[in-house]
Amino acid sequence: MLPGRAKVAQHLCRPAIFPKQNTQICRMPITTTTPSSNLLLLPLSKYRLFTTSPPSFATTDQSKTQGPIGNPATAPIPPEQQPEQPEQPPTTEPTPVDQPQTPHRRRSRAIYYSAVFLLAGLSFGTLLRLTLSPPPLPAPGSPEDLYLISKIQARGSHLPLVRALSSDPAWTSWDAYSGLEAAVSTHTQPISVVRSRITSGPLSGSNGLAFQRIFHNSSTGEVVSVVYFGPSTAGWPGIVHGGALATVLDESLGRCAILQFPARTGVTARLELTYRSPTITSDFYVVRTRPIVREGEIDPAKTARKMWVEGTLETEHGRVCVEAKALFVVPKGVKLKPLVEGF
Known part of the structure; x- marks a missing residue:
């Protein structure tokens, strides 16, 4: 070239x-x-x-x-001489669970939880306020008090136990203190005496012992009382005071003993109480009492002057709240006026 x-x-x-x-x-x-x-x-x-x-x-x-x-x-590199490539992490498609929630769904869930916690807080606060600071009670003898008494007595008359014992001929029944009210109406006893008694005076009305139905079995000597404890009987808010329970049990046990005494009177010599569980206010309870007959005791004069009685205060479903035992006597040398019928 x-x-x-x-x-x-x-x-x-x-x-x-x-x-x-x-x-x-x-x-x-x-x-x-x-x-x-x-x-x-x-x-x-x-x-x-x-x-x-x-x-x-x-x-x-x-x-x-x-x-x-x-x-x-530009010659190709053999596979064994090629540099190692870093391993790529496996890519997976997001499942429906891993998919982020939409703003609408998150907003709906937030509104739901807010409503639930708001209702729970309002309910708890209202219950706490009503327990610690209940609304004012109606005045005794007011129209509102009389209306509540009629409602409570209607509820008590329809209780299964009350209806069963009322239909049983072996049991006689009456409302507590009905004999005292009859004595006041016939002017044989002044009304001040009735109002001076704690159970028929301060504890009367819809706020106290608005309902007391007494059942007596003359063959066995048992006495069953269905009692309503109103809000004014409370010691701690919502719980019946132990003194109010002792008063009702003392009177119920004494009624059982006095109905066995020929003198139709007596006093409490000894009272033993065992509190098993709290008693809630504004509810019905059953007081069961029966005389204790000791074996070998055949002296009628001694039995007519002294008697042991035992009893329990139970709920409508049979749960025992208080156990009681008492000794009643007819004192010597002191003349006591016998209790009227329907005490």
Whole structure:
């Protein structure tokens, strides 16, 4: 090849635009003529310049860009010599549980929990306020008090135990202190005497002992009393005072003993109480009393003057709240007025 032709070929096959990249230039055949006598340089025939695209613009397959000369820079790397690629963590599609909640759903749940806690707080606060600071009670003898008494007595008359004992011919029944009220109406006893007694005076009305139905079995000597304890009998809020329970039990046990005494009177010599569970106000309770008959005691005079009586105060369902035991006697040398019928 002539020197001029080499310069032209070198100029046409110069490196591509990106000299630092692994660029491959394909050589195309050059058509020449045989030297003539005039040594003229004939023009080159058809030629084309081929270059590979840079990696920043295209991704090429190293096996396809291998040139005919076998450039080592573009030769494929064996698998054992390839650098290790960092392992990519497996990608999993989010399940419906992992999907974030929508704002509407979060807002609905917040409103729901707010309403629940608000209702719970209001209910607890109202219950605590009514327990520690109950509303004012109606005045004794007022229209509201009389209305509440009628409602309580209607409820007590429809209790299953009251209806069962009322229909049993072995039991006689009456309302407590009905004999005293009859004595007042016939002017045989002043009303001041009735009102001076704690159970028929201060503890009367809808706030106290609004209902007391007495049942007596003359064959066995048992006495059953159904009693309602109103709000004014409370010591601790909502709990019947122990003194009020002792008063009702003392009177019920004494009624059982006095009905056995021929003198129809007597006093308490000894009273024993065992409190088992709290007694809630504004509810009905059952007082069961029975005389204790000791074996070998055959002296009628002694029995007519002294008697032990035992009893319990229970709920309507039979849960024992108080256990009681008392001794009643008819004192000697003291003349006591006998109690009226219907005491």
